Amino acid sequence: MALTIFLQNLNSANCIFSSDSSCFSNAFQNLIPHLFRFTFGLELSAKRLGLLKEAVPAASRIAVLVEPTFPDSGPSVKRLERAAKGLGVQLRIQEVRDPSEFEQIFATMRSERAGALMVQTDPMLYTNRRRIVELVAKSRLPAMYALSEYMDTGGLMFYGASLPDMH
Secondary structure (H helix, E strand, O other): OHHHHHHHHHHHOOOOOOOOHHHHHHHHHHHHHHHHHHHHHHHHHHHHHHHHHHHOOOOOEEEEEEOOOOOOHHHHHHHHHHHHHHHOOEEEEEEOOOHHHHHHHHHHHHHOOOOEEEEOOOHHHHHOHHHHHHHHHHHOOOEEEEEOHHHHOOOOEEEEEOHHHHO
């Protein structure tokens, strides 16, 4: 993904056949936010899990709300699974592809007796953050979010970034 963005920036600036080094510099500068978002988000997912376990030490099962078609989801879940082993917790990955599935997913979390919830970062979950926070409150689950905007809708805790601050 990062290489594609870099090459698109080179092409759009007509740098491929240019001897101007600033073309390459500008293309690389445009790439940095994408690398930051991908790498920083992945690195922080394990940290968020650790902080959630620290805040809710009795939680032995932690549900993870994830939209599986989002590119960061697979690598993030793998990191979480490694971190979960070290923390002695079981993850319950809850895949949601459409907001109409939220009610059923939260019912599944209750039946699996999740002790806490992590909400991963992706556009669909972010867009529906108000509904997610409402369902979390109704379910009385302590939850950890990756973006500060969840706090604006009543979320309990987050560790990560603020989208407006990144731009």
